[in-house]
Amino acid sequence: MASNKDLDLVLLGPTGYTGRLCAEHIVQHLPTDLKWALAGRSYEKVEKVANDIKQLNPDRAVPEILTVQINKEELTPLAQRTKLILNCVGPYHLYSTPVVEVCAVNGTHYLDVTGETPWIKSIIDKYHDTAKSNGAIIIPSVGVESAPADILAWSLVKRVREDLSSHTREITSCIEEVKSSGASGGTLSTILTIFDTLSITDLLSAANPFALAASTPPKNLPREPLLSSLLGVRSVRDLGTLTTSPSGLADITIVHRSSTLTPEFYGPRFYFRQFLHVRNTLVAVLFHFGLMLVFSFLLIPFMRTLARKVVYAPGTGPRKEDGANDRLEYRAIATADQGRDVDHPKRVFGKLMFSGNAYTFTGLLLAEAAMVILQNEEKVRKVSRAGIVTPAMLGQDFVDRLEKVGCVVETKVFDN
Numbered sequence: 001m002a003s004n005k006d007l008d009l010v011l012l013g014p015t016g017y018t019g020r021l022c023a024e025h026i027v028q029h030l031p032t033d034l035k036w037a038l039a040g041r042s043y044e045k046v047e048k049v050a051n052d053i054k055q056l057n058p059d060r061a062v063p064e065i066l067t068v069q070i071n072k073e074e075l076t077p078l079a080q081r082t083k084l085i086l087n088c089v090g091p092y093h094l095y096s097t098p099v100v101e102v103c104a105v106n107g108t109h110y111l112d113v114t115g116e117t118p119w120i121k122s123i124i125d126k127y128h129d130t131a132k133s134n135g136a137i138i139i140p141s142v143g144v145e146s147a148p149a150d151i152l153a154w155s156l157v158k159r160v161r162e163d164l165s166s167h168t169r170e171i172t173s174c175i176e177e178v179k180s181s182g183a184s185g186g187t188l189s190t191i192l193t194i195f196d197t198l199s200i201t202d203l204l205s206a207a208n209p210f211a212l213a214a215s216t217p218p219k220n221l222p223r224e225p226l227l228s229s230l231l232g233v234r235s236v237r238d239l240g241t242l243t244t245s246p247s248g249l250a251d252i253t254i255v256h257r258s259s260t261l262t263p264e265f266y267g268p269r270f271y272f273r274q275f276l277h278v279r280n281t282l283v284a285v286l287f288h289f290g291l292m293l294v295f296s297f298l299l300i301p302f303m304r305t306l307a308r309k310v311v312y313a314p315g316t317g318p319r320k321e322d323g324a325n326d327r328l329e330y331r332a333i334a335t336a337d338q339g340r341d342v343d344h345p346k347r348v349f350g351k352l353m354f355s356g357n358a359y360t361f362t363g364l365l366l367a368e369a370a371m372v373i374l375q376n377e378e379k380v381r382k383v384s385r386a387g388i389v390t391p392a393m394l395g396q397d398f399v400d401r402l403e404k405v406g407c408v409v410e411t412k413v414f415d416n
Contacts, residue, residue, distance in 0.1 A: 005108075007035050007082040009370050010066065012089055012099065014038040015045045017184040017317040018113060018143070019088030020053075021363035027053045027060055029364075029405055030371060037064035039078060070095050075102045084109040084373060086366055091190040092140075093119035093197065097126075100388075103138060104131035109373050113143030113362050115250040116190065117206040118198055124212060124388045132387035137380055139389055141254050142369045143362035147391040148330050149173055149251035149274055150258055151399060152352040152409065154392040156334035157266050159348045159411040167267025169337035169345065170222060173251075173274045174242050176351070177329040180358055184317030192307060195298045207249055209272075212257040218269045232288020233281050238333055238349060238414070242275035243284035244291055258392040261384070267337050277331070323357030350411040361407075368401040369394055 011026065013019040023038065040046040046065050054062060068074045070089060079085065079102040089095050092114040103110040104127040114120065120140050131138050141147065157168045194203075210217040228234040232244045245251070251274050259266035278284045297303040330352045338345040354361045372394045373380050384393035391398065399409050 005083045007037055009084040010037045010039050010082045011086045012039045014049045015040050016088050017186055018359050018362050021360050022366050023053050025363045025367045027057045032060050037066050039066040039068045043067045072098045079103050079106040079108040084370055087112040090186050091193045092116050100127055104136050107134035107136050110138040111142045111369055112140050114140050115145030117250055117253050118202050128388040135386050142366050142391050144358050145247050146251040146254035147365045148352050150254050150391045152330050152332055152350050153255045155409055155411050156348050156350045160334050160336050163413050164336045164346050166336040166338055168270050169335045170271045171332050171334045172236050173332035174239050174277045176277045176331040179327045181318035181322035188311040192304050209252045210256050212253045214260040221271050231285050233284035241278055241284055243278050244288045245274050245276040248274040254390050258390040269337055326357045327355050329353045344416045347414045353408040372397045
């Protein structure tokens with residue numbers, strides 16, 4: 001990177017719920033010689049966060065405090081002096097396009113925690129080529145949406161390649177368990193503003209599994225049985241009864257971007273599905289139709305107005321103590337692509353687990369991903385080919401760092 005970049009990273013939006021948790025993880029777990037800054041619109045609010053997190057690790061150097069408005073003019077000098085920006089300013093489709101633009105233009109690496117597929121599609125269309133030409137590694141969705149699903153899928157594909165000497169035909173993934181103390185105000189606000197600003201056509205377009213694909217999707221994709229599509233229920237060997245996942249659309253599009261960015265690794269016929277594990281068929285059907293009902297309600301402006309009166313305000317969320325027993329576990333089955341003549345292709349099972357608040361996990365994911373890029377910049381650039389890419393491009397280095405801070409990733413080959 002250019003020698004005038006005197007900061008390793010800048011955390012943009014540390015006064016928000018997720019931003020603060022990310023700052024706390026940086027203070028507690030990242031190298032103490034890290035040159036970093038906290039940036040936001042209010043000096044007083046950012047300074048308060050800096051003073052609060054100082055108590056977590058008094059030996060760490062105090063971060064620089066920067067005041068910046070979210071526009072191209074003020075963000076450009078920021079991007080020019082830092083190697084990497086962690087962006088926690090959402091809703092991203094309202095505020096964060098200028099952040100991506102200045103990073104792409106100035107060759108500054110960028111990470112965020114969005115789950116807003118339509119916005120990701122828009123920044124890919126506008127800035128992927130610019131970022132690629134300037135060597136910027138830009139990775140959206142490095143939070144619970146969609147890093148866990150993407151990293152687990154990558155780990156399974158790696159195991160299939162190493163143990164079975166094969167590409168991967170398909171991965172079926174599910175959220176096996178989710179114990180959560182609730183959503184933050186920022187998440188709920190983002191959902192509501194997406195429905196405020198996007199048309200039904202835009203929303204349906206984002207539901208395309210290959211909406212973010214970097215190359216032509218494979219042909220002859222597996223077909224979903226009509227009854228499963230209508231009722232939202234299916235039974236999958238070794239995963240159990242599954243239904244529609246609330247985060248499935250976001251995760252599926254990110255994993256397919258990974259697979260189409262590096263088809264030589266995943267294989268030419270790779271396909272990914274994600275669901276939610278439930279106890280039985282009745283629960284599966286009820287959850288599926290309940291989710292569809294919520295979706296329908298949110299299309300009505302009056303219902304969104306009512307929702308805003310009862311949800312957390314942006315910047316707030318569940319208390320830490322409320323999330324003491326939170327837990328998240330993903331499971332997945334990868335099927336080797338061993339040819340059409342093989343009746344029972346080999347399978348690999350994988351799981352990813354984290355005990356703790358999902359937003360704590362998101363802050364952790366963001367900070368650890370930043371360190372992978374800062375410590376292995378040329379390697380990540382070579383693998384990802386730069387531009388707007390995905391968490392999977394961080395590879396085994398990311399998995400190794402996550403395992404050191406409480407995330408468990410396991411894979412094993414099944415005997416059919």
